[in-house]
Amino acid sequence: MFSRRGFLTAAGAAGVLAQLPVRANALEPDLMELHATVKAVQLLPPDYPKTEIWSYAGGTPGPEIRVPQGGRVQRRFVNGLPQASTVHWHGIRAVNSMDGVAGLTQAPVPPGGSFDYDFTVRDAGTFWYHAHNRSAEQVARGLHGPLIVDEKAPPDIDWDVTLVLDDWLLEPDGGQLYPDFETRHDRSHAGRLGNFISTNGQSAWTSTVKRHERLRLRLINASNARIFILALVNFEGWVMALDGMPLPAPKTVSGDLLLGPGQRADLLVDVTAGDGEEAFLARIDDNQGYAQAAFPVRGVSSSARRGSPAPLPPNPAMEVTGLETAEHLRLDMAGGAMGALRSAVLDGQQASFRQMAEANQFWAFNGTVGMTQTPLATVARGETVRVKVSNDTAFPHAMHLHGMHFRTVDADGSMGHLRDTLLSFAGESHEIAFVADNLGDWAFHCHMLSHAASGMMTWIRVQA
Numbered sequence: 183m184f185s186r187r188g189f190l191t192a193a194g195a196a197g198v199l200a201q202l203p204v205r206a207n208a209l210e211p212d213l214m215e216l217h218a219t220v221k222a223v224q225l226l227p228p229d230y231p232k233t234e235i236w237s238y239a240g241g242t243p244g245p246e247i248r249v250p251q252g253g254r255v256q257r258r259f260v261n262g263l264p265q266a267s268t269v270h271w272h273g274i275r276a277v278n279s280m281d282g283v284a285g286l287t288q289a290p291v292p293p294g295g296s297f298d299y300d301f302t303v304r305d306a307g308t309f310w311y312h313a314h315n316r317s318a319e320q321v322a323r324g325l326h327g328p329l330i331v332d333e334k335a336p337p338d339i340d341w342d343v344t345l346v347l348d349d350w351l352l353e354p355d356g357g358q359l360y361p362d363f364e365t366r367h368d369r370s371h372a373g374r375l376g377n378f379i380s381t382n383g384q385s386a387w388t389s390t391v392k393r394h395e396r397l398r399l400r401l402i403n404a405s406n407a408r409i410f411i412l413a414l415v416n417f418e419g420w421v422m423a424l425d426g427m428p429l430p431a432p433k434t435v436s437g438d439l440l441l442g443p444g445q446r447a448d449l450l451v452d453v454t455a456g457d458g459e460e461a462f463l464a465r466i467d468d469n470q471g472y473a474q475a476a477f478p479v480r481g482v483s484s485s486a487r488r489g490s491p492a493p494l495p496p497n498p499a500m501e502v503t504g505l506e507t508a509e510h511l512r513l514d515m516a517g518g519a520m521g522a523l524r525s526a527v528l529d530g531q532q533a534s535f536r537q538m539a540e541a542n543q544f545w546a547f548n549g550t551v552g553m554t555q556t557p558l559a560t561v562a563r564g565e566t567v568r569v570k571v572s573n574d575t576a577f578p579h580a581m582h583l584h585g586m587h588f589r590t591v592d593a594d595g596s597m598g599h600l601r602d603t604l605l606s607f608a609g610e611s612h613e614i615a616f617v618a619d620n621l622g623d624w625a626f627h628c629h630m631l632s633h634a635a636s637g638m639m640t641w642i643r644v645q646a
């Protein structure tokens with residue numbers, strides 16, 4: 183789909199390549215590798231067979247990449263897979279050429295090839311990386327991992343734990359991944375929902391804690407389409423950050439916490455259960471609670487809990503100003519099963535919904551299916567942009583903007599939290615606003631990855 187932009191035409195490629203700085207491969211032979219391979223892992227409990235997945239560095243999730251704020255991420259992606267691939271650094275305000283979107287910011291790295299990613303990170307927080315070529319298949323096969331950027335002065339805690347939440351669609355016999363990643367049903371409905379749910383690649387992730395310990399839980403939803411509904415049991419705590427960006431004041435966790443595909447939440451939680459009891463990060467499914475992660479309590483760390491935490495320091499240059507003079511855009515989401523979409527532009531031609539379905543395409547933004555040669559909008563660097571996002575479909579969507587964080591603008595004009603991924607339920611309408619301060623071509627797509635593959639993908643150009 184991405185090749186529609188024709189960015190790999192010979193002349194264009196030569197023009198782009200001529201301007202790129204020469205990569206210092208020869209000077210940095212020891213650049214750390216991020217090697218993607220096909221690998222059989224023990225995803226299911228030990229008495230079940232291993233599952234063949236696609237992996238970074240042999241496991242799932244991939245290795246945690248951890249750098250201090252202001253530090254540099256350097257990885258040589260080495261593609262040992264049977265498909266071309268790229269690595270996208272979700273939520274990172276990097277330079278456009280490092281954003282890893284196949285066909286938009288770089289050519290896909292062929293099997294046997296490599297690509298050097300090298301960028302500095304301005305923001306502290308919880309981010310993640312994942313494949314961004316044929317994502318609906320490659321992320322479902324396991325190509326993702328956490329990217330953690332440490333604050334200069336981290337909060338006072340006992341344990342910093344990253345929990346990557348994922349689901350897998352496995353065949354009931356043999357425990358292998360269901361091999362059709364493009365089913366019409368998944369594409370036209372809620373996306374590829376798994377039948378096996380994991381935390382850090384395990385079916386029953388568990389770790390012991392002590393009463394009154396304070397944990398930082400970094401939650402990452404790496405699934406293709408599942409909206410995790412989470413709750414704390416025998417913990418009390420605060421939401422400290424969403425999508426990597428600190429809240430101005432910690433927000434007490436009460437009730438359910440929703441995490442759409444691609445979204446993250448940083449919690450500080452205190453173990454309030456007694457010695458011998460158990461605390462949980464629970465998942466709610468059909469009004470039933472399940473242990474997403476279990477924390478048996480063994481011992482007492484101190485006689486009392488710590489006091490309420492101070493907020494995490496804000497990341498730099500995150501003010502969204504200029505709303506009054508902002509450019510107004512709209513993003514009308516339409517299509518899918520049980521939707522009202524009758525026709526849309528597909529490959530430059532008006533197509534009926536039936537014709538779209540025959541092409542295995544089901545969704546449109548502003549009446550157009552998928553990536554086009556021209557962006558949704560071209561905006562000048564520094565301009566403030568407001569986008570009215572309307573979900574005229576029967577399904578939830580998780581709209582992810584690359585390269586920049588946005589705030590929701592509420593009906594009364596007040597601003598919501600900074601996010602990079604907006605969860606939008608059927609019939610909902612949100613307005614988001616961001617300052618287009620990052621040059622380049624930025625993907626803007628649904629993170630229900632089967633939806634992105636079947637129409638819900640566009641891009642915004644920020645130019646000087």
Ligand SMILES: [Cu+2]
Nearest residue numbers: 579628630633
């Ligand atoms: Cu969607």
